[in-house]
Amino acid sequence: EPEVTQTPSHQVTQMGQEVILRCVPISNHLYFYWYRQILGQKVEFLVSFYNNEISEKSEIFDDQFSVERPDGSNFTLKIRSTKLEDSAMYFCASRLRQGGRELFFGEGSRLTVL
Amino acid sequence: AQSVTQLGSHVSVSEGALVLLRCNYSSSVPPYLFWYVQYPNQGLQLLLKYTSAATLVKGINGFEAEFKKSETSFHLTKPSAHMSDAAEYFCAVRANSGGSNYKLTFGKGTLLTVNP
Numbered sequence: 001e002p003e004v005t006q007t008p009s010h011q012v013t014q015m016g017q018e019v020i021l022r023c024v025p026i027s028n029h030l031y032f033y034w035y036r037q038i039l040g041q042k043v044e045f046l047v048s049f050y051n052n053e054i055s056e057k058s059e060i061f062d063d064q065f066s067v068e069r070p071d072g073s074n075f076t077l078k079i080r081s082t083k084l085e086d087s088a089m090y091f092c093a094s095r096l097r098q099g100g101r102e103l104f105f106g107e108g109s110r111l112t113v114l
Numbered sequence: 115a116q117s118v119t120q121l122g123s124h125v126s127v128s129e130g131a132l133v134l135l136r137c138n139y140s141s142s143v144p145p146y147l148f149w150y151v152q153y154p155n156q157g158l159q160l161l162l163k164y165t166s167a168a169t170l171v172k173g174i175n176g177f178e179a180e181f182k183k184s185e186t187s188f189h190l191t192k193p194s195a196h197m198s199d200a201a202e203y204f205c206a207v208r209a210n211s212g213g214s215n216y217k218l219t220f221g222k223g224t225l226l227t228v229n230p
Contacts, residue, residue, distance in 0.1 A: 043220035105158035
């Protein structure tokens, strides 16, 4: 069964370092998302991406965050200068088409900022 | 705006007992509602969804949920718990207002443990 895959499963980094989290969405999906879950808190929407541009972003998604789809298969989330409060589980998700109601999530990438 | 409240961060049941995980939502427009499950070291998997058709929704693994507009609830139930049901369960809401965006608002999750 097709699935969304994310790498790395766990990354530890020093505060101020750049981090790139990678996602390979399901191949025929058109809409891509990043969510995150800080330990003990809710899963929160970060950003949605369609047709090579951001379609919506939350207030969490500030200038330190960026997304891109560099090669038509990968979908990446970059954090330019990590802060302690960026420590969280980051989930990538994809969706087939407009009106498709199911989001397919990856297993998540756990980011620990020291 | 939408929000979700899951009552009880941790629910413990005996194997074979009824599972009831509570979810209440608020939404300014008719909602779509979802339950996701997360098994240890795995991603979020869709259990079931309500999309304005039947109010009683059946999902995978014997789970079902009933949309009650008057109570703004979407509680998840299973008649008989199995050890393999131990996981974290998330309720989520999305505005049923069209458009291409698909921003889900999640609850904090309920950890279900099943005792032998």
